[in-house]
Amino acid sequence: xxxxxxxxxxxxxxxxxxxxxxxxxxxxxxxxxxxxxxxxxxxxxxxxxxxxxxxxxxxxxxxxxxxxxxxxxxxxxxxxxxxxxxxxxxxxxxxxxxxxxxxxxxxxxxxxxxxxxxxxxxxxxxxxxxxxxxxxxxxxxxxxxxxxxxxxxxxxxxxxxxxxxxxxxxxxxxxxxxxxxxxxxxxxxxxxxxxxxxxxxxxxxxxxxxxxxxxxxxxxxxxxxxxxxxxxxxxxxxxxxxxxxxxxxxxxxxxxxxxxxxxxxxxxxxxxxxxxxxxxxxxxxxxxxxxxxxxxxxxxxxxxxxxxxxxxxxxxxxxxxxxxx
Amino acid sequence: xxxxxxxxxxxxxxxxxxxxxxxxxxxxxxxxxxxxxxxxxxxxxxxxxxxxxxxxxxxxxxxxxxxxxxxxxxxxxxxxxxxxxxxxxxxxxxxxxxxxxxxxxxxxxxxxxxxxxxxxxxxxxxxxxxxxxxxxxxxxxxxxxxxxxxxxxxxxxxxxxxxxxxxxxxxxxxxxxxxxxxxxxxxxxxxxxxxxxxxxxxxxxxxxxxxxxxxxxxxxxxxxxxxxxxxxxxxxxxxxxxxxxxxxxxxxxxxxxxxxxxxxxxxxxxxxxxxxxxxxxxxxxxxxxxxxxxxxxxxxxxxxxxxxxxxxxxxxxxxxxxxxxxxxxxxxxxxxxxxxxxxxxxxxxxxxxxxxxx
Numbered sequence: 001x002x003x004x005x006x007x008x009x010x011x012x013x014x015x016x017x018x019x020x021x022x023x024x025x026x027x028x029x030x031x032x033x034x035x036x037x038x039x040x041x042x043x044x045x046x047x048x049x050x051x052x053x054x055x056x057x058x059x060x061x062x063x064x065x066x067x068x069x070x071x072x073x074x075x076x077x078x079x080x081x082x083x084x085x086x087x088x089x090x091x092x093x094x095x096x097x098x099x100x101x102x103x104x105x106x107x108x109x110x111x112x113x114x115x116x117x118x119x120x121x122x123x124x125x126x127x128x129x130x131x132x133x134x135x136x137x138x139x140x141x142x143x144x145x146x147x148x149x150x151x152x153x154x155x156x157x158x159x160x161x162x163x164x165x166x167x168x169x170x171x172x173x174x175x176x177x178x179x180x181x182x183x184x185x186x187x188x189x190x191x192x193x194x195x196x197x198x199x200x201x202x203x204x205x206x207x208x209x210x211x212x213x214x215x216x217x218x219x220x221x222x223x224x225x226x227x228x229x230x231x232x233x234x235x236x237x238x239x240x241x242x243x244x245x246x247x248x249x250x251x252x253x254x255x256x257x258x259x260x261x262x263x264x265x266x267x268x269x270x271x272x273x274x275x276x277x278x279x280x281x282x283x284x285x286x287x288x289x290x291x292x293x294x295x296x297x298x299x300x301x302x303x304x305x306x307x308x309x310x311x312x313x314x315x316x317x318x319x320x321x322x323x324x325x
Numbered sequence: 326x327x328x329x330x331x332x333x334x335x336x337x338x339x340x341x342x343x344x345x346x347x348x349x350x351x352x353x354x355x356x357x358x359x360x361x362x363x364x365x366x367x368x369x370x371x372x373x374x375x376x377x378x379x380x381x382x383x384x385x386x387x388x389x390x391x392x393x394x395x396x397x398x399x400x401x402x403x404x405x406x407x408x409x410x411x412x413x414x415x416x417x418x419x420x421x422x423x424x425x426x427x428x429x430x431x432x433x434x435x436x437x438x439x440x441x442x443x444x445x446x447x448x449x450x451x452x453x454x455x456x457x458x459x460x461x462x463x464x465x466x467x468x469x470x471x472x473x474x475x476x477x478x479x480x481x482x483x484x485x486x487x488x489x490x491x492x493x494x495x496x497x498x499x500x501x502x503x504x505x506x507x508x509x510x511x512x513x514x515x516x517x518x519x520x521x522x523x524x525x526x527x528x529x530x531x532x533x534x535x536x537x538x539x540x541x542x543x544x545x546x547x548x549x550x551x552x553x554x555x556x557x558x559x560x561x562x563x564x565x566x567x568x569x570x571x572x573x574x575x576x577x578x579x580x581x582x583x584x585x586x587x588x589x590x591x592x593x594x595x596x597x598x599x600x601x602x603x604x605x606x607x608x609x610x611x612x613x614x615x616x617x618x619x620x621x622x623x624x625x626x627x628x629x630x631x632x633x634x635x636x637x638x639x640x641x642x643x644x645x646x647x648x649x650x651x652x653x654x655x656x657x658x659x660x661x662x663x664x665x666x667x668x669x670x671x672x673x674x675x676x677x678x679x680x681x682x683x
Contacts, residue, residue, distance in 0.1 A: 025495065050495045056525070058518035064484020065522065069492035071473050071485065072423065095478050096485070102680045104466040104474060105456030140680070 001181045007037050009150035009180070010171060013157035013187050014040070014077060018047055021075065024161055025051040028062055028079025028115075036081055037117070037176060059085055063092035063114070067100065070110040075161065083118035083170065084127050097166045098141030109164040113157075118146075119211045119261055120309065121173040125300035131210070131262035136168050137239045137271070143192055144238040146170040148213035150180035152236050155190030162189060172211035193240035201229025204255035204287070204323045207246055207272055209235045212261045212310055219315035228323045238268055243275060250276050256288040257322045261310055264292030287325050291318045366574060371632075371640035372650070373416055374573045378408040378632040380654045381432040384441065387658050388431070388448065392608050397448045400477075401462050404432035406571075406603035409628030410535050411436035413576025414503055417584055423471040423489040423502040425482035427535070430475025433505055434465050437472050445661035451668035458671055459680075471500075479540075480513035482506060483532065487519045490528040490593075499588045501529045503580075509540030511554050521561050523593035530593035531583050535570060538599070541606045542614045558595035570598030571628040574635055600628075 018024045032054040034041040043052040055062050066078035080086045101109050120129045136144050145160055145167055147153045160167035199220050208216045213234050220230050231249045235241050250256045256276055258269035269290035277285055299305050385403040392401050415436035426433040434444060447454025447465050455465050466474030476482045486504030493500040510516055523530040534554050538545045545552050558565030568579045576598055583594040601623035605612030636642045
């Protein structure tokens with residue numbers, strides 16, 4: 001095992017794949033200088049300016065040019081700097097990247113990775129903190145990835161780069177600089193659609209992903225101290241998602257709590273709850289519930305941000321309720 | 326940087342335009358005659374230009390008939406009246422180059438050398454179409470030959486073209502990418518973003534504005550104060566030209582020169598090709614907002630007639646030569662319809678299996 005941050009893990013994965021495949025390259029704002037987070041540090045020296053291309057602040061064209069370059073056989077990583085900026089490139093993502101393979105009858109498979117660090121981080125305010133991953137799960141034509149630890153960041157990044165179909169890669173900003181560990185040596189790809197079991201228990205199932213995962217694990221420890229044992233699944237990829245693992249767990253516990261940092265209303269938690277009830281039937285599911293943020297813009301003000309944030313305490317309370325009801 | 330703002334041709338055009346404005350109250354623009362070429366263009370080129378322009382004319386005219394019969398569904402944006410642009414541009418490109426098209430894309434595909442059978446089949450949602458009937462009129466693409474596709478979103482082909490051009494540069498290829506765009510798209514953000522990126526990266530990229538003077542029903546003068554759209558390139562250091570889009574030979578000459586400059590590292594280049602639609606925005610738009618006298622004016626300067634006249638006058642083609650080409654093009658279309666009618670449509674199950682992989 002090696003000591004890394006998630007930024008390191010992502011960097012090692014991209015570096016490994018760029019060494020392996022000369023068709024892989026990166027474009028985005030400030031990437032040649034290492035990227036805002038240092039996620040491309042050293043790339044200019046190793047790969048040259050042609051494979052780590054800094055761009056003006058022109059998100060539509062960054063996204064569209066990435067697609068154009070993919071259509072002619074290269075495999076770009078399109079860096080959006082932070083997720084919220086992708087809204088400036090929505091046509092290129094939704095109407096172009098997500099549609100091309102289908103619309104052209106399979107003539108081209110756009111092998112792009114769109115990298116979008118998302119979520120709350122250091123009081124970044126309403127336009128730099130959003131988690132709207134559910135929008136993209138709703139969008140046919142893309143794979144949606146949201147890792148929460150260094151090993152998954154690296155392994156899923158390798159899979160994303162090797163994927164022939166477009167992958168939206170949501171790096172968890174709030175965890176990016178946290179200390180973590182991952183296996184040494186060559187990074188193995190992690191398949192899409194396989195959840196990771198973080199804790200075993202029979203009292204309730206908690207399904208979660210991305211930046212909220214460490215808080216869920218804190219809550220699980222507190223719950224265990226009170227005699228409630230949770231079965232915890234980190235989905236890791238939201239499309240495809242590991243429905244089989246979730247169903248198997250809820251079959252056992254009969255109680256489901258989905259926890260996500262994103263707004264609860266219309267969040268992906270709703271889809272999971274609906275599918276579980278659909279598939280198992282109300283007779284076999286005693287509780288199926290979500291915990292997310294209120295439907296409010298994310299405040300800059302630290303006290304206000306703390307109010308809307310999903311905290312360990314809120315997770316413990318929701319889980320206790322779900323387990324005891 | 327080695328960017329030149331405009332050519333002598335441009336200046337001559339402007340002078341003539343100014344003269345015309347004074348005379349005719351600026352109702353429209355008298356198109357400049359093409360530059361007198363020192364060498365007569367080769368007959369093969371003139372024949373190709375005529376054949377292509379006529380093939381587009383037949384495709385659109387006959388396609389509209391199929392539409393009226395209810396055989397073609399959805400959107401259909403005819404290229405009638407604009408044939409000179411795709412014809413001239415594509416004839417000046419070569420194998421290995423790329424094009425990206427617009428919602429009005431049939432002409433670009435045909436000029437690029439598309440198989441008429443597969444185009445008609447696509448419009449008739451048949452499995453033998455370019456996109457297996459999944460795309461239709463607005464989404465015909467042929468990636469293997471470098472046609473990055475027609476596109477239902479105005480302005481969307483510009484970033485795609487820049488990406489293809491950048492990929493070519495990264496690979497060390499001298500391929501040129503042409504994006505066809507529209508006057509309407511020049512007020513979309515992708516126009517400036519993409520041209521600027523192409524400029525800072527010195528890409529082999531030619532952006533061709535097909536200025537048909539209407540964005541659906543809105544005349545260009547209502548969308549921008551400066552209707553000489555090519556002037557926008559100068560602001561970001563891009564060599565820019567204006568050309569009579571109804572003159573296939575002039576378009577060819579300018580594109581040929583532009584592609585040569587690109588391959589010599591002097592790209593990108595912006596071309597405004599001025600033209601006029603022969604009808605409304607799409608088949609069901611009667612185009613009543615288009616002034617009749619202006620329409621008549623452009624119809625008198627019909628690009629297909631000009632291609633034919635050039636073939637006859639400069640290429641010394643006989644009436645029989647012309648007729649042979651016309652019959653052959655018409656037969657090709659008729660055969661394509663028969664071919665398509667004999668093709669099957671994909672089933673719902675095939676669609677679901679194909680489209681729901683991820």
